[in-house]
Amino acid sequence: MHWLILVAIAVSLDVLRIFTDNYVSDVYYKGREVAGQKVFSAWAKTITGILILILTDFSFSQFSFSNLLLLALTGVIAGIAEVPYYIALGIEDSTNYGIFLQLAPVLYLIMGWIFLGDSFSPIQLASIAIVLIAPLLIVITSRKRSRKVKIHAALLAFLSVLISVTGNILFIKINNGVSDIPTLIKEVAIFILGVGLADFAIMYLVPKWRKRYYRVKKDSKNKVLTPLFASFAVGTIKSFAYKIALVLAPAAALVSATSDSMEPIVIFFMGVVLTLIWPKFGREKLNKKTVLVHLIATIIVVIGIALMQM
Numbered sequence: 001m002h003w004l005i006l007v008a009i010a011v012s013l014d015v016l017r018i019f020t021d022n023y024v025s026d027v028y029y030k031g032r033e034v035a036g037q038k039v040f041s042a043w044a045k046t047i048t049g050i051l052i053l054i055l056t057d058f059s060f061s062q063f064s065f066s067n068l069l070l071l072a073l074t075g076v077i078a079g080i081a082e083v084p085y086y087i088a089l090g091i092e093d094s095t096n097y098g099i100f101l102q103l104a105p106v107l108y109l110i111m112g113w114i115f116l117g118d119s120f121s122p123i124q125l126a127s128i129a130i131v132l133i134a135p136l137l138i139v140i141t142s143r144k145r146s147r148k149v150k151i152h153a154a155l156l157a158f159l160s161v162l163i164s165v166t167g168n169i170l171f172i173k174i175n176n177g178v179s180d181i182p183t184l185i186k187e188v189a190i191f192i193l194g195v196g197l198a199d200f201a202i203m204y205l206v207p208k209w210r211k212r213y214y215r216v217k218k219d220s221k222n223k224v225l226t227p228l229f230a231s232f233a234v235g236t237i238k239s240f241a242y243k244i245a246l247v248l249a250p251a252a253a254l255v256s257a258t259s260d261s262m263e264p265i266v267i268f269f270m271g272v273v274l275t276l277i278w279p280k281f282g283r284e285k286l287n288k289k290t291v292l293v294h295l296i297a298t299i300i301v302v303i304g305i306a307l308m309q310m
Helices: 002-027 034-055 065-089 094-116 122-140 144-175 181-205 207-219 225-248 252-277 288-308
Strands: none
Touching (some): 002 065, 002 225, 002 252, 065 144
16 A cells, blocks of 8 residues: 555645645736746756666666657656646636646546556446536636636646646556566656656747746746745655556556545645635635635545545
């Protein structure tokens, strides 16, 4: 059950990353060109990937050339998946976005069945419909003037999850049963390096995002670097924990189902607590209607994902 511990660690860190990224997007970027944060990510992840490979005595003879390219490709895919993620955080709060992310286990079930030979029961098919109720509830109960924003954020979340799941499924396929931790660490380091390279390419292709990053950095007198580094650090550790859990678990869908049953609960309670004790960081709306809707949506998601594990 070591994979379960890794999932719990990954969930806690991922929730903290989402709130940190949302804070940076709202406070420093004001919701505009928030994907500019990937400039920092490009440098940080590329350097980190190289350092880890050096420290683990990486040798090209340990991997075939095709595996190296494919592992790096999984990182490139993850880097692309972060673009709609950042854009969505620029227009939506963390708790709502966290509910929208619960489409991940649905996609894992479907893609795990197609590409990995995983199977699912009629109960799990019913659970897919239940999970989809949660984001629908968020959209329906919102005010008309903000409904388009929430639909936009939900579609961005779906796109981000779809791309991310594709990369994770490819990572599992490439791994091909390898379970020793040193090799897994090297594989994740190559993945992180791929993310960094993708971020460099994205920033080259979209100069306005790159310019926005340097403008925000200058205007904040480098204060934005602290939360950016915090997000990068917890996100990197989360990547290691989650990727290794994907490989060690009996099925990819099980990892996603377990993490996503935990994540909405953690997001909900962390959002409430952070907003109460540190409003500038939590930044959640705590009126009765919003809290009730989030609570109901969270319960629906947990029930749906619990059924997926049957």
